Amino acid sequence: VLTTEALANGKLGLGREALPEEIAAWDVDIRPDGQGLPVGSGSVADGEMLFSDNCAACHGEFAEGVDNWPELAGGEGTLADEDPVKTVGSYWPYLSTAWDYVHRSMPYGSAQTLTDDEVYAIVAYILYSNFLVEDDFVLSNENFLDVEMPNADGFIIDDRAEAEYAQWRTEPCMSDCKDSVEITMRASVLNVTPEDEASADTGEAEVVQVAAAAEPAVD
Amino acid sequence: VLTTEALANGKLGLGREALPEEIAAWDVDIRPDGQGLPVGSGSVADGEMLFSDNCAACHGEFAEGVDNWPELAGGEGTLADEDPVKTVGSYWPYLSTAWDYVHRSMPYGSAQTLTDDEVYAIVAYILYSNFLVEDDFVLSNENFLDVEMPNADGFIIDDRAEAEYAQWRTEPCMSDCKDSVEITMRASVLNVTPEDEASADTGEAEVVQVAAAAEPAVD
Amino acid sequence: AAGLTAGAAARAGTPDPLITEIQPWAQVFGDGVDATPYGLPIEYESDVIRRNVEWLTADTTSSINFTPIHALDGTITPQGCAFERHHSGAIELRKQDYRLMVNGLVDTPLVFTYDDLERFPRENHVYFCECAANTGMEWAGAQLNGAQFTHGMIHNMEYTGVSLRTILNEAGLGAAGDLADKWVYVEGADASSNGRSIPMEKALDDVLVAFKANGEALRKEHGYPVRLVVPGWEGNLWVKWLRRIEVMDGPVESREETSKYTDTLEDGTSRKWTWVMDAKSVITSPSPQAPITHGHGSLVITGLAWSGHGAITRVDVSKDGGVTWETARLAKPGEKMALTRFYLDTEWNGEEMLLQARAMDETGYVQPTKDQLREVRGENSIYHNNCIQTWHVMPNGEAENVEVS
Amino acid sequence: AAGLTAGAAARAGTPDPLITEIQPWAQVFGDGVDATPYGLPIEYESDVIRRNVEWLTADTTSSINFTPIHALDGTITPQGCAFERHHSGAIELRKQDYRLMVNGLVDTPLVFTYDDLERFPRENHVYFCECAANTGMEWAGAQLNGAQFTHGMIHNMEYTGVSLRTILNEAGLGAAGDLADKWVYVEGADASSNGRSIPMEKALDDVLVAFKANGEALRKEHGYPVRLVVPGWEGNLWVKWLRRIEVMDGPVESREETSKYTDTLEDGTSRKWTWVMDAKSVITSPSPQAPITHGHGSLVITGLAWSGHGAITRVDVSKDGGVTWETARLAKPGEKMALTRFYLDTEWNGEEMLLQARAMDETGYVQPTKDQLREVRGENSIYHNNCIQTWHVMPNGEAENVEVS
Ligand code: HEC
Ligand code: HEC
Ligand SMILES: [Ca+2]
Ligand SMILES: [Ca+2]
Ligand SMILES: [Ca+2]
């Protein structure tokens, strides 16, 4: 029993044992190796309809994104470009992440309303939109790990210690540190800073456009 | 000139020199030795009328205090009692304090509206209410220091260092510190703690009475 | 809940619907980032507020309210619930309308604008501010039933400001001659024009002319735009809406340092110039407003300790009204003239407790009992009641303010 | 006012009516002590608020706002104006409805109520929380004109909470076996159910399960009633409305640690697990939103510095865009993973300045220039932009966000 044993181990005997049903309800994260995936399946065709009904308003009929809402498809081969387009297809290393996120966090505003099979179907459709599967593809817990994610090898573990710290942990220069100094860019050129409610509202259309050029990003 | 001289002394040269009119407007504090008193005078008789018009609503016609508003007269010889009554007459060591305070801070809600002569008259009346002067007394900057304040010698300079610290800076007892412990008083007996807006309002009359017995005081 | 052991609670047999059913907040949106440009506490914490005691004063403009210390933890007091004491209400004074005069025995009397003050070198310090009347209603016996009311005339903030020394130096103290017997008189801009005299030694030591507290501008009720900070000394000296600083050859003996803030002893004589707040502590939880509601087993006893003499070095806690004591854990080493949080991680199984805390500071001062204080002072001092406080915790977890033999 | 010397300002010839005439606030009452049971800043400070940038995000419920650091001083950030980042809005979750589950590779999976958490031994620490995207809009060039917008995704509070170590120990880590390669996954209760994986070493080091900030309950927008505090590591890991902690044998690689919070380098490969926030600083005043308005002469330059690697040991300031540097004064010795306030007490006589600050931490790390960062990373990292910031101060005292060669 919790108390006796716990207290014996220098524990305080607080909390209560989580019940299996409770763990099942909350422990729904999916791991890269497929751990956590429920039994189920869904087709691209079903996914297309489900996506159109539940997701397209924000993410577009072809998962290409609407306005400022995220694009989920496209961008292959752009990661080294001046303006990379990062999507499930072009960027995400693991398919598990897509299943996990759609299942837990989408649709935005009605999270956790999709059944497991619906999630399989929608994820299949996102793969299809990224030209990663054919239109007759059916995604299931069984073939899940067979899907190859194009950018699976695109990540390295934080190497700042070697690539940066080593060279920046030096005694800093205090005088004559450069020959000359020129201003090379000014914030006023873009002029995208909100000033007050009124000006921010009226300038909005223009602002989004210019800002896109300067890559605003918050995540 | 300020800047040059100031900066020479390691100063920052900030601020500007205060003008005599400005100092005169704000530097109105009165010192125990009469420093700061303006030339002027006022009689008990004038003071009685002024007090009645400006002060009596809160402090009473005889400066005896109304409800919870401060009493300014009475209380002679009560300082060692169970419930001392501290007034200008019974407690205040310096008359300058009364002139200063009435002049700067009273009447409550219309501070600084009295002329100097009016303040002399009102202070004369407060003295009279405390039986410290006769009814024909006229207070002025010239006889100000002649008034004897009964409790002038009633104060000592903070002697906690000798009277308390010396005896309390000891290694504290950690066990068997007393033979027995009894509860000798409970807050619920008085029951004067506000609980919420409703109960505080309904219980007010009773509360003030009981609390007075337990000497509520905030200053 | 009281009476259940943690072990029993652990054996709940049916799944908790708060876990097994998807809750609304896990499905739909909460508030957006434009909802509260300046936020307030969540509605469920609406009891964590300053409270006043109506019968204490004739009206609310010369009155006091109390910090909800029973519900706070850590050491910083948010400005929004930090106690207020006014003598003529909290005034609204714009920075543009703010002037600070330095006059008297100085080489050049000066007038500063608010902007001028921001041009002097600044300091940052965390200090407690305690009203000398804190716990003053408890001299004659246990009266108010809650740590907020007995000990809530205190707050603890990180101040940003200019050293008073710097300001005095700017006006020049040459004219003051020997500084040993000089005083500085400080005065507020509100209708009470509260003024106090401070000996030069303290004025040149650690006093601040402050304009920010906890990072942001002082609140209106704490003296916006500028107040004095007088570390370790009674709150009445911390003049709000500071408008004038005069260098003098003696104290003014103003109303706030004669009629008030003097401490009458048993024989009728009174102490004056009792500026330092002696070492003190109080258990904030459990306490009358923070009863034990979680049943038997593990219990955290916590509270605050502080001293105007310097840093807190130790706090002891007694559960039996002072017969035996245990040394509590300080969350951090004590800092000079700042609140120190202490914890006693313990166990409670429904037994009655007479909870006390006893603070010690770096000068070796040990917080006295109320009887010790009364023996020296009688019951009419009003101010500086730094006695050991007792809470009677009952088997049902409720607590009451009591006195013990 | 710019252009006037302090000396000229000092020779005003006519008495100031704000002094010679009795002002209303010196005669009549201000607010009583019952006016604001929980107070807000005075109306004159209504510009010291969190601001959001509409065009940054599609809507406000998955968005960010910014701390008004240009207007703050000291180090503590008041909760009311501390930046917010939500992925599905700020939810309202009552303490009674709060549950925390610990599961996975533990000896006994547990469920805690809010009350349970308050029964564990508590700690108090001041830590900064910086969003990894802070300054992220500046990679490709100077864009947003104000310290609030360029550097305001940061706050610094005194937290009270329970060590994550204590919570994990209560569930028991025996089942986890060798802890060296284990992870802890933490997840929020809101609709985004934001989840992040933390290596066990960090989880057992200094991570807190916190319920109070700056003395009082966490605000709704900061995760009331319980959030994670992950000292020195990016803000996204500081999971709000914390509902679940799972001990695992590997990371989840959730959306917030793959699609987002990974840093793409010039060649298109991306760094992952970039948790630590490197040393960084910014001058908060003068700055575009805090121009010099007081004319020539004495000037206080001030700002903030911090490092996820430990304590700040030194901050240098340049007025000429990095050619020469002076060492600034730290208001207090730096503390681990907490904001440090620095000051440079200097003089300004209308000359143009290119103001920069450069932080150093106890590991010897020196804050890099934007060019140094770009050289290693390119311009598409989005996150972890800890470059030296430049403000161009013009002769009229106004300042602009610029880049320099
Ligand atoms: C009302 C708008 C809306 C709807 C409807 C919606 N989403 Fe989203 N989606 C968003 C927003 C906003 C985000 C980003 C959230 C964040 O950053 O916290 C997002 C993010 C995503 C992402 C991650 C994108 C990335 O690059 O990290 C995926 C995948 C996704 N949504 C899939 C879906 C699917 C599948 C559906 C329907 C089942 C759906 N969304 C419905 C608004 C929406
Ligand atoms: C509207 C009510 C009111 C009026 C009218 C008023 N007072 Fe007062 N008086 C007060 C209050 C309230 C205090 C206590 C203020 C405080 O503690 O800050 C006080 C305090 C005093 C004190 C100090 C008492 C002490 O024991 O320290 C004196 C002296 C005094 N008043 C004199 C006067 C005189 C003289 C007038 C008229 C010219 C006057 N008052 C008008 C309310 C009033
Ligand atoms: Ca899991
Ligand atoms: Ca680019
Ligand atoms: Ca004077």
Ligand SMILES: [Ca+2]
């Ligand atoms: Ca008595």
Ligand SMILES: [Ca+2]
């Ligand atoms: Ca609500």
Ligand SMILES: [Ca+2]
């Ligand atoms: Ca107003």
Ligand SMILES: [Co+2]
């Ligand atoms: Co005193």
Ligand SMILES: [Co+2]
């Ligand atoms: Co990162």
